[in-house]
Structures are given as structure tokens and as C-alpha cells.
Amino acid sequence: MITTRDIAERIGVSVSTVGRALADDPRISEETKGRVRQAASELGYVGNRAARMMRGASSNVVALVIPDIRNSFYSTIAHELSKNMEAEGFQLMLSETDDDRMAELRHLRELSANRVAGVIIVPTARPHSESVKLLRAVPHLQLLRKHPSLGSQWFGVDDHEALRRATAHLVAQGHTRIAYLGGPEELPTGAERLRGFRTALREGGLPDDAGRTELGPPSSVQHGREAVRRLLEAPDAPSALVSGSIQLTLGILEELSRQGVKVPGELSVVGFGDEPGFSWWGPGLTTVGLPIQEMATGCALWLLRRLKTKPSNDGPYTSVSPGSLILRGSTAPPGGRGPSKSA
């Protein structure tokens, strides 16, 4: 590897002159700068960031800690962050936790050892206490999920409102046996979405047992399939179904297609997120559209600003729009037939 010293020796100046020339220090003559740059380019010199960091420079790496990049929710976020970060000269480190707090901890340890400049994290349900400590030492931001121990900088969506709206739509159509399929309550998002579901039932004047809930791993397509199967086999099968996770929605759709369930004839369905394919599933999936992109961009801008200004500004948090209900053909009054939009 070529160092400043190699350049210095080659053109017969000192390393400090080389360093200054490369930093475009005004005290160095244009002529010397030229020779230095020339030599640097010929030798293929690439500055060593590790050395710079030892002199106090900060890393240009921001880490994104998420459950699983295959979830398009997260890959959209990763893309948006990456784009914004790259524009400011930052690189993106990707750490997948698979919703395992130990994996999360392992990653955070590595990230601290690497002295990353910042961390954007979708925390696991109950982060390890060491994870909490590690995060305290680096500018960070929670995304989607919010755990109190990790500070109050948070970007997310209004989960409660999103599910409330989705469910209210079904209630308004006259459904009285509605099932909710979502993540576990120990996840803040899971709890909020479930709460939104129940709020809508209550507001619709439905008894508490109108709602049947199936909670489970939110990133498991497989679990979505199984949960649907259980719901449909139960004696008092619901006439409508709301989902509280993208992956579960994928499982739901697959299983309903496989079983040939008539939607919305036998069952009305509201999905979560708006994946490619949701619009062409069966009669078109009515679903909750989420402002992921806006959220990710906001998140990136906040962190970038935070990284560029010394003082630690601790605005409490920012929540973005509740998402919008996208009406397609998968919902209709119970017992009715054909998509609601043709009613």
C-alpha cells in the first residue's frame, strides 16, 4: 500500500508537505501541489482512513441495523438511506439481526469497534443491556419500533392510526367477526397496531370478542400461511381479516390463493404495505400504504444534520403520516358478493 511517505520520497519533500498538499493547504505552492498530486495519482495513492481516524477524524460509516433486508420494507429504507448518505460522502453498513437480541448485540459490538459515525436501528423487542450502553456512545436513531431505553430519537409511522383506519373500513362495511393477524405485542409496533385494531372495533360499537387475533413472528411468511389456516378452520370463522405486517400479508395471500377462498365473497381482506403484486392479487388487495420513502429520507436527513453539528440536539421524536388506506377489490360487506368498488 502506497503511503504519503512513498510520495514524499519520490518527489523529495517531507511527508507533512505531502499531507498539506493533498489537503489543499494554502501555504503550499501550487507547483508543489501539482507535483504531489501527480505522484499520488501515478502511484495510485489512497488515503488510509484508519490512520486519519486515529488523528481524530470521524468515520464516514453509518450503520443500518434491521431484522431482515429481504423484507421490502427494509430494503426500501436501505436504498433511500444509501442514496442520501452517499450524497454526503457516507457509506452504509448493513447489519441484520433477524430479530435476535444477541445478533443485535454482536453487531453493535462490531459497529462500536469500528467507531461508526452513526446508527439507525430497528431494535429488537428487548435489546440487551450492553446494546443499550453501546448505543449511548454513538449518535443513533430508532426507526419504526421505539424502545424507551434507546433514547427518544425516533422515526416511524402512526401504527395505531393505520390499523384503526384499516379496521374501521371493515367495520363500516358491516363486518362483525374480524380477525387481526400481526406481530407480537412485545414489539412496540405490534402493540400499537393491535391497539389500533381494537380501537376501531370499540369505536364501531363491536363487542370485544368480535375480534379474533393471531400474533406471531412478523417477518415470517410461513407463519402468515399457518395463521390463516387456523383462522379458517375455527368454528366461528371471521368474515374479514386485517394484516399488520408485510410478510404476514404475503403468507395470507398465498394461502388464500392456494385454498381458493373467494375474496371478498367469503372473506374480506385488508393487507399491510403495498408490494408489487398486491394490486393484481385476486380482485386487487385493499391495503394500508405506508410512507416508507418519506420516513427513510427524513431519517437520513436528521442523522446527517446531527453528524455535522457538534452539539447533540435532542428533539424528542418525529412521527410521519399514518399511511393511507388503498381501496381495491378485496373488501366488501359480509355475505355480499363482488368487490366493494363495483357496489
Next chain:
Amino acid sequence: MITTRDIAERIGVSVSTVGRALADDPRISEETKGRVRQAASELGYVGNRAARMMRGASSNVVALVIPDIRNSFYSTIAHELSKNMEAEGFQLMLSETDDDRMAELRHLRELSANRVAGVIIVPTARPHSESVKLLRAVPHLQLLRKHPSLGSQWFGVDDHEALRRATAHLVAQGHTRIAYLGGPEELPTGAERLRGFRTALREGGLPDDAGRTELGPPSSVQHGREAVRRLLEAPDAPSALVSGSIQLTLGILEELSRQGVKVPGELSVVGFGDEPGFSWWGPGLTTVGLPIQEMATGCALWLLRRLKTKPSNDGPYTSVSPGSLILRGSTAPPGGRGPSKSA
């Protein structure tokens, strides 16, 4: 930030003793080790990798350079790599090029400055000469696309064979006007897939002008939609369509749904990749399934081995299986009606 020196001072030993204790050097007494570890943990010490790197330690970061993480093709790869890398203590850096050679170059510069241990890259069509130089200095591996200037370490799929099979299936059903919609020829993958398409036509005894081709940006859903529109409006509209890109396939499906084109009645379609949703699109999409996961795992293992053994072993390349044609309902003999599988 806590350093070894802080620990040393706290318990009254030298920094080297601390260093050795933390490295579990057999020369240090268990008792001292205990005290050092205790202090380290109390102070929340985290080793500084930048400093270690200056002492010759190598980075534990491997970079993945791809066009766009939103493409599920790449997010699957990222996930698979991440999983394998994490198991060996490596972190994954994510660099998106958007198929822009300048963005690619910018990323490679940053990656070299950070002295990443290795790079896995899906190169742009014609990488910048500086990119080539930069890559020469770091263990790297090409993925999917193969550019001669970037060495002969390559992992990919048999694109020629994949498209040949897909097209042959249509030819066998009696189609004589088949359209191919894929990436540009300047991309190695684009060229190979197109060649596979033409091979199948030729092998089927069809004249060269039996095939109509629409080439364009492979990651653009939008382009897929437009290309389909052009194909269908043309005077001699094809009776079958093959795709050579996941994103283009998404565009194709959206547009065909939107226009209400009867598949396979009016048009037979073979997609590329097997996304969630492809199975429930219309009559079910016949498509080319790709062994992405296997490829990514192979790729990870190869690089890990390469990083752990000093000698640079340059086996030429490994190509994995050609993918398999997944038969569903979207293909049928021309003029026939109903899915081919019901024939």
C-alpha cells in the same frame, strides 16, 4: 472513549499487560486477566479497530457493490452474504451504484480508503479504469455480471441456458412470433440472455425475424411497462413474450393486468425470477426460477476462504445451475385458450 491506557491506569499495570490480558495471552496470570477484564467491562471498553488496523490487522468489512438493493434479486444476495459473513465475524458494507459507473467509482474509492477486506461486485457495463485499478488491490469477486477487466473470479447463473430454455418452451408450443424484453447488450448478462433467446429460435427452426426484441434499462419497472405497450401496439404483435429481468417482468405484469390482456389466450408470457406474487398473477406466471440463494452462499464461502488463506488462489470461475423453468398457467399454444397445463 475508553482506551487500554485507561484500564491500565485504573488497575495499576502497563498498557501491554492490558493488551495481552484482553488477547488472552498465556503469559498473563489468570488473576491479572480477571482484573483487566473486570475493569474493561466496568469502563465499557471497546477495542479500537482503526488502531489495530494500523498495526497490520485487516478490516473485518466486506463490501457488496450492487445496482439497487430494492431489487429482490440483490436483497436476497445481501441477506445471504450477511448471514454467512456474520458467522465469521465480518460486517457487510452496502454500496449502491444505480448502474452508474461514476457512483461505482466513488464507492470503490471510499471502500479502498476504508481498506475493506474484500469486495463482491455486480459491475456496471463499463467500469471506470480507476475502478479497475482500485479493485486490483483488494480481494474481489464478480457476481452475475462478468467484466473481463475485473479478473476471472466470478459467480453467476447460466444466463444463456436460462433464456434458451424459457424460449424453447414457447417455441415447442408452436409460437412463431416471440418477443424478448431484456437488459442492454452491453451488460454481459443482457448479451447472454439475448443470445440464449436467439439460440432457442434458431434451434426451433424459426427465422431470425421471428423474434422481436426490446432492450433497455434492466432495473426499470417503468421501462417494462412501456416496452410492453410498444410491443402490443405494433402491427405484427407477438403471440408470446419472454422476459430477461425481474424488474422488467414486474412492469410487464402490471401493464398486462392494466390493459386486461388475456393470458395465455392472446399472449403467452414467461417471466424472469420467481418473486412472491408471480404465482398468483393471472393464471400463474410461468417463469425462470433462479438459484440466487445457492449462488450467494457459494460466493460468500469462496470469499471467506480467500480472506482466511494468505495465498491468492485464482481458480477461474464458478457458474451455477441454469435455473429451472417453473411451469404455471401463463403459457399455451398460440390461438389456444386456457393454461397449457390443462391441455
Next chain:
DNA sequence: TTGAAAGCGCTAACAG
């Protein structure tokens, strides 16, 4: 306008 030298945190050779 340029050089010499110190030091960031860590490891490893060389003493004790």
C-alpha cells in the same frame, strides 16, 4: 513555503 517531531491506540519485539 517547508521540515521535524509528536502522538492518536494498539501490538509485538525486546528486555527484565
Next chain:
DNA sequence: CTGTTAGCGCTTTCAA
């Protein structure tokens, strides 16, 4: 078993 010392590549005083 432990301490002293040097040096990785760079920036930054302090001198010239």
C-alpha cells in the same frame, strides 16, 4: 509473569 519501547500512517503543532 510484566514493563519499556518502537512504530503503523496521518495531521498538526512548533521551528525554521
